[in-house]
Amino acid sequence: MTVTEAGPQAPAPQQRRLRTEIPGPASRELQERRGAAVAAGVSSVLPAYITSASGGLLTDADGNVLIDLGSGIAVTSVGHSAPAVVDRVRKQACWFTHTCFMVTPYEGYVEVCEALAELTPGDHAKKSVLFNSGAEAVENAVKIARVATGRQAVVVFDHAYHGRTNLTMALTAKSVPYKHGFGPFAPEVYRVPGSYPYRDGLSGEEAARIAIDRIAKQIGGDQVAAVVIEPIQGEGGFIEPAPGFLPALSRWCTENGVVFVADEVQTGFCRTGEWFASSHEEVVPDLVATAKGIAGGLPLAAVTGRAELLDAVAPGGLGGTYGGNPIACAAALGSIETMRAENLADSARRVEHTVLPRLRALAEETGIIGDVRGRGAMLAAEFVKPGTNEPDAAATQRVVKTCHAAGVVVLTCGTYGNVVRLLPPLSLSNDLLDEGLSVLEYAVRLEASR
CATH class of the missing domain: 3.90.1150.10 (Aspartate Aminotransferase, domain 1)
Structure with missing residues (x-):
């Protein structure tokens, strides 16, 4: 035994x-x-x-x-x-465990995407694509932004954490243990100061001006495909930016044709007291990356955003063998059901x-x-x-x-x-x-x- x-x-x-x-x-x-x-x-x-x-x-x-x-x-x-997660998972496992949505699709994947369109910030037309992990979601958000804008540069922030794939290691700030010895990393990633009120003492507007000025001088707004940011930084220290920082960045992105990507992998799905942390300051991201709390413990992730951005990628350009696995989708529907029922x-x-x-x-x-x-x-x-x-x-x-x-x-x-x-x-x-x-x-x- x-x-x-x-x-x-x-x-x-x-x-x-x-x-x-x-x-x-x-x-x-x-x-x-x-x-x-x-x-x-x-x-x-x-x-x-x-x-x-x-x-x-x-x-x-x-x-x-x-x-x-x-x-x-x-x-x-x-x-x-x-209970709702376990019940849906048990039933789905009895029906079928996998077909690959890219081969023969199934309703659960569609249902999860419909729920994400409803729950994420903004009332514009939205679409989603499902993956396995938060890192995959962030990486694919960057892919989508690059195709949609025809640009290459990606802006990230001090203290950021976005994952462990090659591209997301480049986006992540901390070297040990996440990056040390694993290079070379993906190019065209630029890091600027964020907002860390305890340590910088700046207002949100002041911190945003510094970040935007750095982007304008070192990269050029017309070269930036995406700004990728956690509404509250997770691994970097649960750093909550000063009020006004996120809205100022969002406005700058809109004015310069830059895709504003909210990495809500750790902050999403009611974790911060709203369905998504971006909503605390009424920020509406162009793309939202989610994972973690989405499926009650099963591996699932998503990129959700403006339909025209998701549709800029040609058929076959997005996906993965296990992305949107039917059991994980069932778990997500049970998790969302529980979040709603129990407020x-x-x-x-x-x-x-x-x-x-x-x-x-x-x-x-x-x-x-x-x-x-x-x-x-x-x-x-x-x-x-x-x-x-x-x-x-x-x-x-x-x-x-x-x-x-x-x-x-x-x-x-x-x-x-x-x-x-x-x-x-x-x-x-x-x-x-x-x-x-x-x-x-x-x-x-x-x-x-x-």
Whole structure:
């Protein structure tokens, strides 16, 4: 019998429970097996091997039940094993698992594209194409923009993260671990300053003027195919631009015939308290790239946007063998159904209203958190050395390890490795959210007392 077979398989009760240290002996045994079989380049935040998950909880091979404040990096927004997702997936798997939409199509793909046309910002005519991952979506958005405009240059921003393919590595700002040693990268990618209010102190309009001036001087607006931006930067540190930054960029794109691409891979599908983060400032992107929370845990991604842009690519120019897999489409329809039925955008706002005051009070109390920021259920605390704004990655890692040892999954991010990010399932109960936050508060106070 394997370790996984021996582990608990029944749905976990909705409460945290520790039976062993984390990781426990069964997880450590699996970690040894992994060392012999899995490439060293694949890392894991917490080597507690999961055997089942339900709602906002993860059960590991040792029977420990962990509160999940990471959602598989903003993927299981509707909760683990959401009933509507599971039911649709089960039915679809019984009907057929794959035909390839480019060979013999099926209704589920069309239904997902119809839903995306309805849900994404703007009331213009829209079309979509489906892929497997966020990186694929961003890369194809660039392809579409280049064909539609006849231009080549792509503008991205400091602290950006857009994926791990060759093109999206070029779009991504941080070298280690995402880019180091993997070059050469795709050409005609230009990086300009973004808006990082905690560190630059600029208004949105001021930051936008600097970015636009850099584009005009170093590239020329008439050479730019696309501006690609995360409405809230994810891996770069959950950086929320100052108000006015995104609208100013969007206006400049419209005036210069540039395609404005919103990378909503991490911010989309109710995560920030709106269906899409662009809507907080009424920005209507030309193209929207989505993935992560779209399908309740199954691999699916999309580019959605102005119909004339999508149709600029000749038949056969877009697609992929698994893009829009029927089971993933079924999961997406179940996920969207759940978000609507449970009003998960409102739930995300509930998380924000609960978490931000507590984190801000904690920052004031301890002096080791320089900034607290975010929207909805996409929230972060940036750790610094007391009395400065100097990033403190070591303290950040100690806080995270304390949380993990107590059975609460939190994640880090940031160019400087000094940000703790919270991405709980939008359906997480108030009790579990409160308990998880209490553990985080304990970890921060412990670090501040060092």
